[in-house]
Amino acid sequence: MKNLDTRRTIRHYSNREVSDSLLHRLFALASRTQTMGNLQLYSVVVTRSAEQKAALAPAHFHQPMVESAPVVLTICADFRRTTRWCEERKASPGYGNFLSFINAATDALLFTQTFCNLADEEGLGYCYLGTTVYIPDTIIDVLHLPKLVMPVATLTIGWPAEEPPQSDRLSVEAFVHEERYRDYTAELIDTFYREKEQLEENQAFVKENGKETLAQVFTDCRYTKKDNEAMSATLLKALERQGFLDVER
Secondary structure (H helix, E strand, O other): OOOHHHOOOOOOEOOOOOOHHHHHHHHHHHOOOOOHHHOOOEEEEEEOOHHHHHHHHHHHOOOOHHHHOOEEEEEEEEOHHHHHHHHHOOOOOOOOOHHHHHHHHHHHHHHHHHHHHHHHHHOOEEEEEHHHHOOHHHHHHHHOOOOOEEEEEEEEEEOEOOOOOOOOOOOHHHHOOOOOOOOOOHHHHHHHHHHHHHOHHHHHHHHHOOOOOHHHHHHHHHOOHHHHHHHHHHHHHHHHHOOOOOOOO
């Protein structure tokens, strides 16, 4: 895909408008991506107003680009539309379960990635926010998401006002397994992570956080067991609220 090899995460945007016509054209193109059963189990909520962006900001830990970006897209796993279609066509839907959420989330994330690739081709900048599933109840409330609709991804969108360095990536050999899974020995871990750990910015990252290794920054500071368990519980409650864990449905 054009520009994918030079892709950067953009957090600062110019004042140039991102038109509805451009977005809708990219949405239409992205809708040609893979989808389970040709059902397109996703919806996109487009946020432009300062009021709505401010309301969404707490769900994303007040990262500045949520309010400064011209457009915020919330991509949702959506079995609501399909369920309503079934109900209106004398069919009996049974999609209030975890498997249906996984299928819809997969559809939504495939759509999201395809949209990102298309945005790159247009010269747009974007930032993917993994925080979407951390405090989903706030997003559900702000966007008035009904049952069987669950936010799974957020993109801040705009024309770039910066050209940051690319993030580092592991080598292909680190994640490709031929024929069957090859477990990671200490020697392979050393080989695959050596370059990442030796990067000046990552060594500075370790020092700034007062840690001995880069891995400790992730386990002790960024993605701690305590936080992961707490947000997992929150996510499960949100899935239950949205009807994806309703065993009686």
